[in-house]
Amino acid sequence: MKRTKHQCTRCGSESVTVVPFRVRQIRGESLGYCRHVILEFTIHRVYCHECHHRELEHIHFLSHPKSRLTKSLERTILELRQHMSIKALADFYDLRWHTIKELEKKHLQKKYYHIQTAHIKAIGIDEIHVGRGMKNKQFLTIVRDLQSGAVIHVGEGKGIAALSGALKKLKKSKLKVVTMDMANSYYSWISENFPKAHIVFDHFHVIKLMNDKLDAVRRRLTAKMNDYQRKQIKGLRFICLMRQFQKSSKMPDLVAI
Ligand SMILES: [Zn+2]
Structure with missing residues (x-):
């Protein structure tokens, strides 16, 4: 040459x-x-x-x-x-x-050095566990565009600190919906930085809370029952938690009790 x-x-x-x-x-x-x-x-x-x-x-x-x-x-x-x-x-x-x-x-x-975020309307925030142990370092917080599925931000650890880089990227977006689990830190971060965005909780966590309450009611009622009544509803806990529990043939007895 x-x-x-x-x-x-x-x-x-x-x-x-x-x-x-x-x-x-x-x-x-x-x-x-x-x-x-x-x-x-x-x-x-x-x-x-x-x-x-x-x-x-x-x-x-x-x-x-x-x-x-x-x-x-x-x-x-x-x-x-x-x-x-x-x-x-x-x-x-x-x-x-x-x-x-x-x-x-x-x-x-x-x-992917520069990501276009101006069109983004809905994001999802969640953390994943990497490596062994349950220390903060062993988590990654992922922010995704829910419409395209593209990863917008990956932060080390979990909580607000892991989201610091995401704010800069999402500044120009027209965020309307944010989905997340029921962790309080994300909730306050969104309400502070994107007050107009609607927060949608992952239905798994909502149903879990509902089931816990239902369980507590069931236990409270069982404690008041006599031996015969207790025998009648023994083993019906999962029917009570099932989605179609109203259709269950055993349910009328339970309601009567
Ligand atoms: Zn020169």
Whole structure:
């Protein structure tokens, strides 16, 4: 490769000193039967006399100066990654598993660095447990757009502290509905930052509370019963908690008691 012109990438000045740095081997895209294409060339160090910036020269077919794959090979791998596992790709191109994983990670970081949130109307907040133990660090708080299913924010730990980054992202949104479990911290965070949004509790938690109350009533009534009555309703607890309990044939007795 013969390069006639070098430029500082920071200030654009052409007043630079170019010194050979090292010979680098770059993997290129396969050509026909030739699966291993290796490009070998000298990479240079560039020193700018205007802004005194030192850097490795930028090669137009590399995504960054230290990359070991050409841009076109990176694009092909990312395209194939939608249909193949990392291991299959690593075996096919004779690359390390981590090379492909890092390539994909960088691509996703770039793709999802800026998320459009202006259209978001409904979000869901919940935490998931990762790793062992029940310490705060072993939880991740996830905020999702309920319409598209996209993850908007992932915060370490649980509670309000984990949501601090989400506020900035959701500032421009027209939030109308927020779904969550019955944790008080999320409730106060939403009422404070999005006072117009409706809060919807996950029905599992509402039904759980209702069942607990029903259980308490059942216990209180059982305590007042005589032996005969207690025998009659023994084993009926789950019928009482069932959704269709009103249709149950045993129910009239229980109501009578
Ligand atoms: Zn410069």
